[in-house]
Amino acid sequence: MADKTADVSLTIDGATTVVPAGTTILKAAEQDGRHIPTICYHEHCTANGLCRICVVEVDGVKPLVPACLSRVSEGMKVSTSSVRAERSRRTILEMLASAVDLSQAPEINKFIDDYRADPARFPDAERREYPVLDDNPMYIRDYSKCILCWRCVQVCADDAQFTYAINFKGRGFDTGIGTFFDKPMPETSCVFCGQCVGVCPTGALKPKRESLLEQGISLDEIIQATRGGKKRRRKSP
Amino acid sequence: MSDADLIRLRSFLAELAPQGRAALLPALHAAQQFHGWIPEAVATEVGRALAVPLADVHGVIDFYEMLSREPMGRTVARVCNAPACALAGADDLADALCRYLKIEPDEVSPDGEFTVEHAPCLGLCDHAPALLVGEAARGSAAPDQAAEICARGGERPISFIGGDVRILTGNCGQGHPTSFTDYSSGGGYAGLKKTLTMTPQDVLAEVKAAGLVGRGGAAFPTGIKWEGAAKAAGQPKYIVCNADESEPGTFKDRILMEEDPHRTIEGMIIAAHAVGALRGYIYVRGEYPYAFNVMRDALEEARRAGVIGGNILGSELDFDIEMRLGAGAYICGEETALLESIEGKRGFPRIKPPFPTTHGLFGKPTVINNVETFCNIPLILERGAAEYRRIGTERSPGPKLFCVSGQIQRPGLYEVTFGATLRHVLFDLAGGLKQGRKLQAVLMGGAAGAFAAEKDLDVILSFENLSAAGLPLGSGAVMVFDDSADMRDVLKRLARFFADESCGKCYPCQLGARRQYEILDRAAAGRPVAGDRERLSDVGGTMIDASLCGLGQTAATAVLSAMKLWPEMFDGKK
Numbered sequence: 001m002a003d004k005t006a007d008v009s010l011t012i013d014g015a016t017t018v019v020p021a022g023t024t025i026l027k028a029a030e031q032d033g034r035h036i037p038t039i040c041y042h043e044h045c046t047a048n049g050l051c052r053i054c055v056v057e058v059d060g061v062k063p064l065v066p067a068c069l070s071r072v073s074e075g076m077k078v079s080t081s082s083v084r085a086e087r088s089r090r091t092i093l094e095m096l097a098s099a100v101d102l103s104q105a106p107e108i109n110k111f112i113d114d115y116r117a118d119p120a121r122f123p124d125a126e127r128r129e130y131p132v133l134d135d136n137p138m139y140i141r142d143y144s145k146c147i148l149c150w151r152c153v154q155v156c157a158d159d160a161q162f163t164y165a166i167n168f169k170g171r172g173f174d175t176g177i178g179t180f181f182d183k184p185m186p187e188t189s190c191v192f193c194g195q196c197v198g199v200c201p202t203g204a205l206k207p208k209r210e211s212l213l214e215q216g217i218s219l220d221e222i223i224q225a226t227r228g229g230k231k232r233r234r235k236s237p
Numbered sequence: 238m239s240d241a242d243l244i245r246l247r248s249f250l251a252e253l254a255p256q257g258r259a260a261l262l263p264a265l266h267a268a269q270q271f272h273g274w275i276p277e278a279v280a281t282e283v284g285r286a287l288a289v290p291l292a293d294v295h296g297v298i299d300f301y302e303m304l305s306r307e308p309m310g311r312t313v314a315r316v317c318n319a320p321a322c323a324l325a326g327a328d329d330l331a332d333a334l335c336r337y338l339k340i341e342p343d344e345v346s347p348d349g350e351f352t353v354e355h356a357p358c359l360g361l362c363d364h365a366p367a368l369l370v371g372e373a374a375r376g377s378a379a380p381d382q383a384a385e386i387c388a389r390g391g392e393r394p395i396s397f398i399g400g401d402v403r404i405l406t407g408n409c410g411q412g413h414p415t416s417f418t419d420y421s422s423g424g425g426y427a428g429l430k431k432t433l434t435m436t437p438q439d440v441l442a443e444v445k446a447a448g449l450v451g452r453g454g455a456a457f458p459t460g461i462k463w464e465g466a467a468k469a470a471g472q473p474k475y476i477v478c479n480a481d482e483s484e485p486g487t488f489k490d491r492i493l494m495e496e497d498p499h500r501t502i503e504g505m506i507i508a509a510h511a512v513g514a515l516r517g518y519i520y521v522r523g524e525y526p527y528a529f530n531v532m533r534d535a536l537e538e539a540r541r542a543g544v545i546g547g548n549i550l551g552s553e554l555d556f557d558i559e560m561r562l563g564a565g566a567y568i569c570g571e572e573t574a575l576l577e578s579i580e581g582k583r584g585f586p587r588i589k590p591p592f593p594t595t596h597g598l599f600g601k602p603t604v605i606n607n608v609e610t611f612c613n614i615p616l617i618l619e620r621g622a623a624e625y626r627r628i629g630t631e632r633s634p635g636p637k638l639f640c641v642s643g644q645i646q647r648p649g650l651y652e653v654t655f656g657a658t659l660r661h662v663l664f665d666l667a668g669g670l671k672q673g674r675k676l677q678a679v680l681m682g683g684a685a686g687a688f689a690a691e692k693d694l695d696v697i698l699s700f701e702n703l704s705a706a707g708l709p710l711g712s713g714a715v716m717v718f719d720d721s722a723d724m725r726d727v728l729k730r731l732a733r734f735f736a737d738e739s740c741g742k743c744y745p746c747q748l749g750a751r752r753q754y755e756i757l758d759r760a761a762a763g764r765p766v767a768g769d770r771e772r773l774s775d776v777g778g779t780m781i782d783a784s785l786c787g788l789g790q791t792a793a794t795a796v797l798s799a800m801k802l803w804p805e806m807f808d809g810k811k
Contacts (some may be wrong), residue, residue: 039744048588048742049588049743049785050742050743050744050785051743051744052743052744052745052783052784052785053744055782055783063781063782063783063784063790064782064783066785069588084778084782087775087778087779087782088745088778088779088782088783090775091745091749091775091776091778091779092744092745092748092779092783095744095745095748095749095752095776095779096744096748098748098752099748099751121772122752122755122772123766124755124759124766125751125752125755126751126755148741148744148747157290164290164291164292164293165292166292167290167292167293167295167296168296168299168300168583168741169295169296169299170299170741171299171300171302171566171739171740171741172736172737172738172739172740172741172747172750172751173736173739173741173747173748173750173751174741175741175747178292178295179292179295180277180280180281180284180291180292180294180295181277181280181295181306188291188292189290189291189292
């Protein structure tokens with residue numbers, strides 16, 4: 001076992017840097033002031049290396065490696081923006097834009113600009129389009145915007161809430177996030193903690209109120225509609 | 238579901254319950270076999286009995302092609318749509334079955350008896366066009382036999398087995414499985430007996446000295462893998478046999494299991510002694526029900542004979558093996574996805590490192606090898622490494638099985654020693670091309686492989702020579718296309734295979750396999766769009782460079798090799 005407390009020296013884009021053993025390439029680059037793009041990665045979720053937008057080239061390693069998961073090693077030579085890495089990032093962004101509604105994903109749109117990706121690169125490409133699911137008073141689910149970052153599934157399960165209300169459905173390109181036999185959320189084990197909504201990066205999961213406001217419904221109307229039936233006045237002493 | 242049904246289901250599930258989630262796939266198989274499909278009430282019972290969250294049960298059912306949340310016919314006819322079967326008329330066969338039953342693919346016939354599905358390669362490429370009727374395989378099926386196929390089902394076709402040597406296939410070709418008695422009296426389990434007189438360290442040393450490399454496609458040195466698991470901390474350790482042979486054009490493991498099941502079992506027991514494992518699993522793909530039954534019966538024979546179980550052959554060694562049946566997912570041939578599948582999960586490949594040798598099945602040290610790899614083990618122990626190395630080349634020792642299919646005189650399984658040429662296998666052994674035909678291409682290593690052409694025929698079949706020629710050995714699939722084949726259709730089918738089989742975990746493969754298929758679909762239809770060659774090259778390059786696992790990393794290799802051989806194909810000029 002490597003000594004976790006020892007320091008490791010590596011070069012990132014030609015500059016030598018020293019970080020504690022066990023640090024990921026992503027964090028080592030950050031400490032060095034270099035920003036490697038990420039999409040699926042979230043500080044408080046288990047990293048799975050799904051989006052591969054953070055891939056970098058490591059000397060002596062044939063495939064590109066995901067910076068979010070790969071740990072530094074002594075003498076490692078990392079290139080964060082090699083031709084191959086940039087081609088992969090650009091192509092992944094183009095393919096993502098060809099499949100998913102990214103209109104409310106500002107971070108991804110910035111990457112699309114940064115990498116000069118063409119969102120219209122793939123003509124006649126099948127998109128993942130689904131009807132909006134509005135089945136509970138707390139949040140709406142608009143899976144046409146879902147990029148399959150897995151964060152919602154993870155916080156619903158072992159990363160936070162241990163509720164296991166949602167999981168994957170389908171497979172491959174047609175993978176989606178869903179409930180047991182597509183039941184509406186109130187019929188599942190969902191406890192409406194809202195953590196899935198909090199970690200969603202693209203507006204696929206959105207608070208019901210935000211969604212209603214976007215539809216042009218005024219806050220007063222919303223309060224009338226959602227609070228109207230509840231009478232929770234304190235009894236006078 | 239009636240109360241009586243529910244009681245039967247519950248009593249079956251109660252038996253599995255102690256295994257928890259690891260019994261999910263067997264439970265879902267049983268539920269589906271009993272009901273024909275998996276209704277919500279049944280899925281709920283399964284989830285509750287095994288303590289698996291219901292949303293997860295749904296996710297697992299959806300992942301596996303052969304499990305269904307929708308009603309299916311009592312018999313499902315699965316017609317292969319891979320290139321070798323397509324060239325032999327598989328699409329016409331599927332159409333004829335649908336017409337006869339008056340249904341569309343995936344529909345249930347009005348009497349509830351049949352569903353017809355298009356299936357990925359069924360490992361019956363030497364009997365193209367092939368299908369599975371329920372659990373029974375059927376080869377050389379003509380469209381005008383539709384009525385008879387529906388009435389009588391399948392009859393297992395017998396494969397042609399040839400080659401320069403018959404070492405691994407020595408007991409194959411009889412048309413039935415070799416029994417424990419026949420296997421033993423022919424010298425079988427001699428390697429195991431010798432192993433039991435040796436220390437684990439000596440067994441490891443022997444396997445390392447033999448220079449055996451894995452036959453599943455990745456060509457990793459077997460001895461080094463075993464040593465890793467032997468040295469790793471953690472108990473219990475596991476031996477897993479990867480019998481999820483799903484690479485289009487590959488059927489060697491099916492024949493090894495169906496005709497000589499004890500060779501694989503012997504190899505696994507020897508591995509158990511070498512690494513100190515207590516338990517093994519054989520994971521057979523769902524499309525091989527016959528091989529599954531043969532292996533299960535052979536394990537029972539082996540248990541009765543005392544070669545698995547406690548105190549094997551009177552020694553200190555305890556080792557038992559359990560069977561697992563896959564349910565239609567090519568990705569489960571990827572070793573970590575296979576382990577996830579045994580654990581009752583969706584077959585998502587894991588991030589490596591850590592590798593299975595240290596963090597394998599249930600997080601414990603695990604050796605996972607292909608069927609053909611295990612079949613080499615008894616040979617090495619029985620003859621000794623030095624003698625074994627006399628077979629094959631210096632850097633690729635041993636015998637090797639090649640699955641020859643497609644447009645060739647004698648499709649079949651051919652055993653040669655490493656060092657033979659491709660020309661020798663195709664022309665001297667398999668009889669060459671059909672009368673008056675010219676060679677167009679040879680797909681080496683299956684869908685995840687690459688195309689060779691006439692100029693490559695003299696390449697020597699060994700890891701080192703093929704690597705130098707830029708060709709993969711892969712699984713040993715050799716699919717032949719003569720000048721009558723429409724290669725654009727072949728490429729479209731390969732691309733569709735990956736689009737269907739991508740697990741969806743990482744973006745490059747989840748998105749790239751579909752985009753690649755769309756581009757090749759329009760190329761096959763003769764209407765490529767300007768820039769398609771660059772699109773293919775970027776999508777393919779990205780899948781190879783950035784995908785998480787071996788599936789994505791090889792999902793474009795055949796296409797990119799075709800682009801080199803036939804650049805004009807993607808410009809709409811051909």
